[in-house]
Amino acid sequence: MAVGFFTLLLSACSVLDNNSAPPEPKPDLSELAHQAAERIVAGNPDITRYSPMIAATFVDIDNLSQSSTFGRISSEIMASALARQGMQVREVKMRDSMFIEESVGELILSRQVQRLSAQHDARSILMGTYAQGQDYVYVSARVVRSGDAMVLGTADFRLPLNNNTRSLLDAGGW
Template sequence: MSAMSFVVMHLTRPLFTAKWLTASLLVLSLAGCSVLGGSNTQQQEPAPDLPELTQKAAEQMVASNPDITRYSPMIAATFVSIDNLSQSSTLGRISSELMASALGRQGMQVREVKMRDSMFIEESVGELILSRQVQRLSAQHDARSILMGTYAQGQDYIYVSARVVRSSDAMVLGSADFRLALNNNTRSLLEGQGGW
């Protein structure tokens, strides 16, 4: 009996065929699982973090009003909680710093001032008014504009609204809004609540 005849004879046996078929199906199903599993294990692109978001917000402000940089120098006020405008947090302080840096990279001249008692108040109609302290500091540092902002905590996100206003009359020169995922990192920034 030739080797070829032996192989053909054994391949045609029902028992061998059933085992071979079962083994083949098992190998194919495992290969399919690894292909499917491979696509599920691809890492998702991480959500943008605060420096990226403030950079995009600054770019948006300047794109919507290229003349904004003419209102230099600018001073930055700490961003405050929308629920209590006399309260801020580590998040509010770092958001203001990052936003001022981002605007500086867009051509805005930024004066470094730590504005301890400066804030803005909100009237019942929602119009933003500069406090006397902010106006005094603007005059003292010869600032033509002021960076201000508020933030609000939601269930899944923190919403930040930033604006640059003209110091002489509180006219909004540029604004940008963004949201930040609420996670352990951002919660820890919010826990650093405190006054100015």
């Protein structure tokens, strides 16, 4: 009988222990983007030599001419995170010379890379794509040398898909 009571007591304690610590919150877009920026710089510590950098809006992998609020904020957060890692980031939205399509953002297609980088005196460009799955949004970010389109650094991450993320992915969310 004492063994049964002791077993019951131990199982009650383990239930209490499991309930006492709240589950860790899932990482958000900002946290994941900052971790990705750290990985980009860690993978190529000389990447900051390719400053200044301009940031292009991240685009939908299934339609490279389409973006969303998610694509715009992802590139903004990644540019901020890279700036915190020592990259000089040139803000192109302040300049009249770059056309910004209202519903898409600053899309940079390969044929425009050299013209835009020369226009903004940029040595590199932050580019990225995203794809929506059933449970996650997958993001691939890379810093590309503007002169020859060589990839200088890259990082990928996935963000849990919830109602907040779904609303950012709505292309009409502009």
